[in-house]
Amino acid sequence: MSMTSKVKPYKFGFGPFASEVYQAPYPYYYQKPEGLSDAAYDEYIIDQFNQFFVAAVAPETVACVVMEPVQGEGGFIVPSKRFVQHVASFCQQHGIVFVADEIQTGFARTGKYFAIEHFDVVPDLITVSKSLAAGLPLSGVVGRKELLDAADPGELGGTYAGSPLGCVAALAVLDIIETEQLNQRSEHIGQVIEDKANEWRTAYPFIGEVRRLGAMAAIEIVEDQTTRTPDKKRAAAIAAYANEHGLLLFNGRD
Template sequence: MNYIQLKTALPGPKGQSILERRKQALPSGLAKSTEVVVERAEGALVWDVDGNQLIDFAGGIGMINVGHCNEAVVRAIKEQVDKYIHTCSLVTTIEPYIELAELLNSSTPGNFPKKTLLANSGSEAVENAVNIAKYHTRRNAVLCFEGAYHGRTLLTLSLTSKYALFKKGFGTYVPDIYRIPAPNMYRKTDGMTEEQYVAHCIQNLERALIAQVDPESLAAIIIEPVQGEGGFLPIPAQYLQKLRDICDQYGIVFIADEIQCGAGRTGKLYAIEHSGIVPDIVVSAKSIGAGMPISAVTGKAEIMDAPHLGGIGGTYGGSPVACVAAIEAIKILKSESFLKRACEVGSIISTTMSGWKEKYPIIGDTRGVGAMQLVEFVKDRNAKTPDMDVAMEVMKDAINNGLILIRAGLYSNCIRLLPPIVITDEQLKEGLAVLESAIARAQQKRN
């Protein structure tokens, strides 16, 4: 069976009409990766307003790990809406908030007392995590990494890398933010082994703590265990261990941003579990809500309790409708069968893409962890010169043939694969075939 069924070009006439309305009604700075106008979605499939059936390899930028319209999640939402929608956790106590917090406290890494604060978005969660770390340590400085994406609020945009796309033109940022390069095994220094390169990165980290910022001034170090927007770069365990050691030595709060790489995407509920390193605070969002807007800051109780009464919270944080969705989603995400499936999906993707590297010189690298996989395009394999144009060309070609995709990477020269983990083998292989055909056509133009 072909799961991709195209009745019109993309977008079709109805889609074109709605896209024109979007153009007139929404700010031009609100980007979109595709021209797809959604009518409905289920599992790993999306139907547009013109009746086209597509396969989703973007998953709302990793937001739909349990699949579109997961039955248990939808049922929980409907049942909660019939009871009450929201009364505000700052005014009343909402039991779903407590139940979700208890679930997160027991599921995040670390055998110590924890507490959880809920918010609405990844940006809000990161901002709260950093502010709580500042309050706890009575310090202001934060160390972050090149290629990182942490959000679009003033503080989180200050932490975010990739300047031209996200930060250009928005003025002055939060002070006391220090940024250093993250380890990038694909672009490691020529002549170095992987072990030598990681040691070199650790030396650069140690130097930064002399040349850029005194570690005793740092409130927090924040890192994505697998960088998302930066290009699906797994941070080596040795490097994470060094960060943990520095945090322990100087009383710095170690924050793991698991917004994209968490929620079972890599085959572990949290990506940092692959390293065995335990952070002080874990930030969750995206797929924990299965499409509902919710995020969480989960950390050591003594750190989370630091702010004064009334110092944290918000009107919509911990919406009961979003909480019940997240409770059902996390039950699925942490299950042995789901995590096993994430590994299976990742294996199919990585095995398939490894074969592409042998056939298509425009591919510089394929990489990832579990079902968080990516293909990077280059103009020259030896020089590893990023090729943003071919990445865009391939992505548009594949989208026009029914595969929903989005780019990634510091240079926007990568295509990320974040299909819902519930995708079937047949759907996955069909989507990969569409992507390979687009790569083959791009390669043929350059032969």
């Protein structure tokens, strides 16, 4: 909970939290400064990222940088390949472990096994869970051998570590992803959502942007397409109406 920047409902009423956890700059192209191209905004946010390690924390004191390849709770925000590659390169230059948080994005949700594959980056560690075992409690860490072998046998573990049922479920998930071509299916589903949502965007001025990576798709609800001011009340009403009629939606960036 120390890492999340979403205070409610996750942090509210809890604490104290671990210190020395920072939130670094991350691109949000739809809300970029007016007049900037995406390429110029990339350079701007990269400069902000670099300056963060001057003004907020020294890179020599940072153990790792954890990045969601697509922000989940943040609103399904997709960064550029340029930005992700810069972060990975920065970490490598400064001896910082680069961690791809694939808890939400992993296992065919974005059209690939791992969303980080879209950015031509190989992270040091990948965290996995959720879709890994199709709902059964299982999580894991994938990574470079020298990092994973740093701890001696028995030094890392937990009550449910190595659950036979969870591992069997995970193996079945991997088989199903292959046999049912779920990576390709994810991209197809995402394209269908994107096409239909863009039709709605033409008809409804409160739809500001449609964005996605594979089937991780978001529709930005705004007061109008000029000011781009988020309309949380309307977004909540749309989600509630959809849920009442059998379509599960959730609001990001609340």
